[in-house]
Amino acid sequence: MTGVNIGILSIQGDVAENVSATRMAMDELGIEGVVSEVKNPEQISDLDGLVIPGGESTVIGTLSLVSGSLKKIKEKIASGMPVLGTCAGMILLSKKAKDRVVGEMEQPLLDHLDVKIERNAFGRQKDSFEADLSLEKIGISKFRGVFIRAPSVIDIGKDVEVLSRFNEKIVAIKQGNVIGTSFHPELTADLAVHKYFVTLVQKKN
Template sequence: MSGINIGVLAVQGDVAENVMATKMAIEDLGMDGIVTEVKTPEQIEDLDGLVIPGGESTVIGTLSLVNGSLKKIKEKIASGMPVFGICAGMIMLSKKAKDRVVGEMDQPLLDYLDVRIERNTFGRQKDSFESEISMEKIGISKFQGVFIRAPSIIETGKDVEIISKFNEKIIAVKQGNILGTSFHPELTGDISLHKYFVGLVKAKH
C-alpha cells in the first residue's frame, strides 16, 4: 500500500505551520506519506485527508467557492475522507455560524459538521490566550490550547461527540470522519492532535 496523501487547504491562514505539524506527525508515527498545499479541485481529488487551517473563514470560504474547491471538498467528505477543521476551518465545516458581535453570518459553509458555532466567543485578536486543556476521549490528557479570535460551539447534533470544553464552552468535537477545534494546535510544539488526525486518515486509507 502506498503512503497517505494529506492536503492543507492553502487559501489563507496558518498553512505552513499545519504542513509542518502534519509532516512531523506522519514521521513520528513511522508512516509513509506526503503533505502538500492544495487549492484546486484537481489537487483535492487526490487526497486521503484534508486540514482546513485557521485564518478568516469568510475569506477562505468565498475563495474556495469561487474556484470550485468547496464543492469538491464536500464530495470528498461525503465519500469518507477525514478532514480536520481548525478555528476558521471548523467554522467552514459547520452547518450554522453566527458572530458574537455581528450576529448571523451569510458566509459560504460546507454544511457538514452538525453544530452551530459562535464566532469570536473569546474576544478579538487582542484577547488571544493560551490555556491547558484535556481531550481524554481521544487519548490526549494534556494539551496547550492556543486561542486566537476563537469560536465556540453552542449547539451540537446527536452524532457529534464533544471532545473538549474550556470554561464550560465546547472547543473540540468529532463527527464521523470530521475533527474540529476552536484552538490552534499547529502553533504549539505538540503534534499529538495532528498524530490523532493522521491516524484517522490511515484507518480510512
C-alpha cells in the first residue's frame, strides 16, 4: 500500500469529525494514504498513526480494554507510532487522571504521557468555552480552542513539552510522537493541528 494509514479509534465520541479533519488535512498537504475508523486490535496493528477522539474517556477506555485494543495501542505507541488524542483522547494517553469533583479515578488508561490529568478541570458543560490559543512551538500562532467539559494537565514529567496554555492551565502537550490537547481541533474548520499530526505520521513513515 502506498501512503500513510491513519486510524480513528471509533469506540465512542466524535469519530466522524476526526475522520473528516484528518482526511482534509492530508488532501491539503498532498499526503497520500487512507483514513479509516478502527475498533479492534487487528485493524490497529496495521496503522501508521492513530487519532483518539473526544467522547467519554471512561467509556472509550473500558470498551477498548474489553476488545483488547488498549493493549495493542500501547504496543504501537512503544514502537513509535504517532498518536493525537483530543480531550478524552488525551486523558486516555496519560498515566494518571483525577476528577475535579469526584477525586482520584480508577479508569483504564494507556499509561504513556508522563502527566497527571485533571478531568472536567474548567467545570461542567455550562462552563464549556471557546477561546483563541497559540501553539507557537509547533508553528501555530492562533488557533480557536473549543473546550467541552475539558480536562487540563496538572503535573508534567521532564520529557513532556508544553505546547499551549490557557492562563495558568496547560492545555496542549507533546511527548515524543504523542500529542494531547484539552480542546477539540476537530470541531473547528482550522486544520492546523491535524496537519501537524499527519506530517508527523508521514515523517515517521
